[in-house]
């Protein structure tokens with residue numbers, strides 16, 4: 001399919017969260033971290049999640065990431081094999097979905113110091129078991145293409161210990177895209193970076209969401225960044241608040 005036909009086609013929903021509630025144990029009771037939140041992200045589009053500290057942004061992202069199961073509500077993810085409710089899947093299916101359909105970028109890039117940039121990406125292909133030779137070749141090509149796309153084409157063979165914070169975070173973005181996810185989640189991905197490399201990483205996330213037709217959920221404290229996303233939810237005390 002050409003880019004033009006993708007852009008002309010009506011947007012397809014990648015993620016639909018419906019009345020999601022998440023609570024944590026708190027002393028004798030429970031604290032509500034996510035309070036009946038609903039939102040939608042289309043493929044190729046971005047949703048900014050903003051709100052004060054403790055408002056539930058990371059908790060919401062953790063639900064979309066299948067890292068936490070909500071108490072109630074639905075989290076519909078459009079996958080290659082059809083719609084899946086992430087609120088209902090078991091642990092092993094969740095792990096499979098994180099591998100195949102969901103890319104995650106955290107505040108810290110969580111890279112393996114001893115591996116090269118290319119190996120960080122290749123390692124993703126090994127998580128589901130030893131890949132075939134053909135698959136290994138394909139993954140290597142994909143890794144190099146992605147590193148090129150994030151501006152690190154010349155650094156594929158460098159160990160990540162030798163990369164700057166901004167470069168490492170760009171490797172993390174490339175790694176999140178290796179398995180062609182339909183959903184990309186980023187939780188304050190630039191908070192540990194200086195302004196300039198932070199801006200590069202944000203540009204990269206917004207651009208890759210469009211170019212790879214991935215839905216992006218971006219948790220940010222930065223108004224200017226939030227304004228660059230097509231849609232936004234602002235959380236206060238776990239609930240969506242009007243602007």
Ligand SMILES: Nc1ncnc2c1ncn2[C@@H]1O[C@H](COP(=O)(O)OP(=O)(O)OP(=O)(O)O)[C@@H](O)[C@H]1O
Pocket residue numbers: 024025031032033051052053054055056057058059060
């Ligand atoms: N594992 C946990 N156990 C208990 N309470 C938690 C846990 N994680 C988060 N919370 C509580 O849930 C609420 C939402 O936290 P969350 O981390 O989602 O907020 P946030 O908006 O991401 O904040 P920040 O901007 O500081 O990252 C807070 O009251 C927090 O204390």
Ligand SMILES: [Mg+2]
Pocket residue numbers: 057058059
């Ligand atoms: Mg947080």
